[in-house]
Amino acid sequence: MKTLLIVSHPNLIDSGSQQYFLSSIKNREDVTIHHLEGVYPDWNIDVPSEQELLKQHDRILFQFPFYWYSSPPLLKHWQDVVLEEGFAYGTRGKALTGKQFGLVLMIGVQERDYQAGGDEQFTISELTRPFQAMAHKTGMIYLRPFTIFQFAYMEEDQKMDTLIQYWQMLTMENNNSLPTREKWLIEQLKQAQTTLQSNDANTLNYTIELIEENREHIDGLKVVLDQMYHR
Amino acid sequence: MKTLLIVSHPNLIDSGSQQYFLSSIKNREDVTIHHLEGVYPDWNIDVPSEQELLKQHDRILFQFPFYWYSSPPLLKHWQDVVLEEGFAYGTRGKALTGKQFGLVLMIGVQERDYQAGGDEQFTISELTRPFQAMAHKTGMIYLRPFTIFQFAYMEEDQKMDTLIQYWQMLTMENNNSLPTREKWLIEQLKQAQTTLQSNDANTLNYTIELIEENREHIDGLKVVLDQMYHR
Incomplete structure (x- = not known):
């Protein structure tokens, strides 16, 4: 865009x-x-x-x-x-x-x-x-x-x-949903990485991994919830 | 104004x-x-x-x-x-x-x-x-x-x-009431009179008198109506 x-x-x-x-x-x-x-x-x-x-x-x-x-x-x-x-x-x-x-x-x-x-x-x-x-x-x-x-x-x-x-x-x-904001933030962090010193870049890398892990965790919880409701 | x-x-x-x-x-x-x-x-x-x-x-x-x-x-x-x-x-x-x-x-x-x-x-x-x-x-x-x-x-x-x-x-x-519009119209006609030939001025004069007579007539009717309601 x-x-x-x-x-x-x-x-x-x-x-x-x-x-x-x-x-x-x-x-x-x-x-x-x-x-x-x-x-x-x-x-x-x-x-x-x-x-x-x-x-x-x-x-x-x-x-x-x-x-x-x-x-x-x-x-x-x-x-x-x-x-x-x-x-x-x-x-x-x-x-x-x-x-x-x-x-x-x-x-x-x-x-x-x-x-x-x-x-x-x-x-x-x-x-x-x-x-x-x-x-x-x-x-x-x-x-x-x-x-x-x-x-x-x-x-x-x-x-x-x-x-x-x-x-x-x-x-x-x-679209102001949480997944959209997460995706957007990860993109911004990846862009920022390219211009940073190695130490800061590592911190950013860790932040990105953490957001992605959180997302997977939330998605996993949703699957469990879905299964409970449809039992 | x-x-x-x-x-x-x-x-x-x-x-x-x-x-x-x-x-x-x-x-x-x-x-x-x-x-x-x-x-x-x-x-x-x-x-x-x-x-x-x-x-x-x-x-x-x-x-x-x-x-x-x-x-x-x-x-x-x-x-x-x-x-x-x-x-x-x-x-x-x-x-x-x-x-x-x-x-x-x-x-x-x-x-x-x-x-x-x-x-x-x-x-x-x-x-x-x-x-x-x-x-x-x-x-x-x-x-x-x-x-x-x-x-x-x-x-x-x-x-x-x-x-x-x-x-x-x-x-x-x-104020868009009828009396306001009548008053305004009479003022406009009087202003117009000053720049007109005598024949047209007479016509305007007649118009003004007619509007004023109508107003007096309406006011008179209102008095009669008021008296009827308060008898």
Whole structure:
């Protein structure tokens, strides 16, 4: 699976949280980072090239700071010019059909403010309806969004947890079951092994074996349970 | 009441429907038309001047074509830079509190497509949550939106009806009762009188008298009804 991460931020260099996440996924073959303001400082979007990029990927993500409950202006401009009738929708516009689409939102206020009675009054699900409608119109599967609330105030271990969930949003198959997460973790550990010193690599190797053993153990227990019920 | 009509359209000159509505309200003292792309072709928004303009008006309207379920990029940029903390929200940001806010949306597809099971899947109320949240955050009263679906396909009399509703959205007090609409109509007719030839002016005068007589008649009937019920 190949993921296209379309990042829109008017001031990416100055954003600590954006840098934290983006720097963690450089040089991954399965993720293409595409920062719109960086590629198009003059806003002159190359429509055929953008459409080709979309075609080459299976999962399309929009990552942006959630100002005034919507995307930065350049991302809206990108939608207006790239998602043409005949490409993204309409009788012959099937280029995106079946792909996955998701949002990665950096949000400055607390999660609990996003509900009736809270300061923001509406939930993230309600406020992102325009993107859900876009996914529907273009035939894409809408993923559960990845929302990061008040990243700057997080403790270090919370940040690490969030980072792992971010990697999953980018590269894990769309299924949050335990076996899927195990499989994904083993893949990540195997990739990490290739760049490590021998001692650390041995530790990783041991971790992988342990996860696989646990899985076999769980599978074995399931077989026993099945037999008990069907006796 | 003074209305600020903030129009955002990347190609206003070429839009027949926008021209139809805008040309009908030129030279009205109670409506300020503010076309963002026209005032800021270089996107260099004068924030203090925009904030001053907002302060001077009681009703703020956003008029734009509803592409990808949201506003054109420049209007989003305007929100991001003009609606600052300390002006539009936050402890000391009360400049917009109590003002009225509304949307005027030009929409290219049919109204019935905007519902579950329809081509667009969501209602206009659902898709405009970000603007409702903005009104809430800034303390503005959210008006029922004025939506114009497939204007180009309308018959001439439908267009005229729509135009009158548009004028009401711009200038009538926020109350759709019969007396309010009568009062509003009489005001419009009186204004029109000043620019007409004597014959047409007489016709208008007669119309105004007729509406006022009808109102007195209705009020009289109400008194009779009241007396009957309280006998």
